[in-house]
Amino acid sequence: MATTASTSKAKAAPAAKAAPSTKSKSNTLPSAPPLVVAPAPSAAAVAAKPLASAPKAAMVLTMNSHKKYAGLTEAEILKQPEADYMSKEQLAFFHEKLVELRGQILHNATDTGEHLRESEVATDPSDRATQEEEYTLELRTRDRERKLLKKVDKVIRMIDDGSFGWCEETGEPIGLARLIARPTATLSIEAQERRERMQKLYGD
Numbered sequence: 001m002a003t004t005a006s007t008s009k010a011k012a013a014p015a016a017k018a019a020p021s022t023k024s025k026s027n028t029l030p031s032a033p034p035l036v037v038a039p040a041p042s043a044a045a046v047a048a049k050p051l052a053s054a055p056k057a058a059m060v061l062t063m064n065s066h067k068k069y070a071g072l073t074e075a076e077i078l079k080q081p082e083a084d085y086m087s088k089e090q091l092a093f094f095h096e097k098l099v100e101l102r103g104q105i106l107h108n109a110t111d112t113g114e115h116l117r118e119s120e121v122a123t124d125p126s127d128r129a130t131q132e133e134e135y136t137l138e139l140r141t142r143d144r145e146r147k148l149l150k151k152v153d154k155v156i157r158m159i160d161d162g163s164f165g166w167c168e169e170t171g172e173p174i175g176l177a178r179l180i181a182r183p184t185a186t187l188s189i190e191a192q193e194r195r196e197r198m199q200k201l202y203g204d
Contacts, residue, residue: 062180069096074180085173086165095159098183102152105145151184158186167191 065074070092077093084090158164167174167188174188187195 069093069100077180078176080176085176090176091159091164094164094179094183095156098152098156098159101183102149102156105149105152108145109142148184155184155186169195 062074067073070089072089072093077090080087080090155164165174165179166172168186169191170188172188174185178185178189185192
């Protein structure tokens with residue numbers, strides 16, 4: 001018996017749905033904005049830009065700035081024009097100032113001598129040690145003033161011969177502000193700094 005094989009039509013299985021993509025989002029930072037480089041100013045623009053004015057030197061006054069020497073105060077001397085540098089008035093001002101300084105040094109030296117002669121030697125060892133230390137400090141101070149006295153006498157002679165106020169090494173003006181602060185100065189600030197550098201390199 002002829003069996004007729006019934007051909008069953010194979011039903012196509014439904015296609016599997018594609019799984020949704022599970023791409024992990026990366027923890028990325030937001031991109032930085034592009035760097036904008038400003039163009040360099042032209043040479044003409046730089047040249048046209050006004051330069052900042054240099055600060056003016058401060059007026060240097062001493063503790064006796066209110067005191068008058070030869071009828072002038074320190075402030076009045078500093079206000080005088082450059083053309084009057086080391087005029088007769090200015091020389092008279094510094095001469096009186098130096099003579100006063102010389103008198104103060106001699107007065108201090110006299111006081112020191114009298115103090116040392118009149119002081120009694122302490123009997124207690126600790127008191128005597130303290131007394132000797134005070135004497136040593138006082139004598140050192142007088143020794144510095146003795147050296148200063150030599151400078152004062154030298155500078156007074158320079159006023160008399162007309163060389164006061166001018167640098168011994170360069171011949172340039174020392175400057176009123178420096179002379180008021182240190183009337184015994186014989187070098188400009190630049191020459192003084194140069195000499196100090198040489199002394200550090202090669203010694204005295």
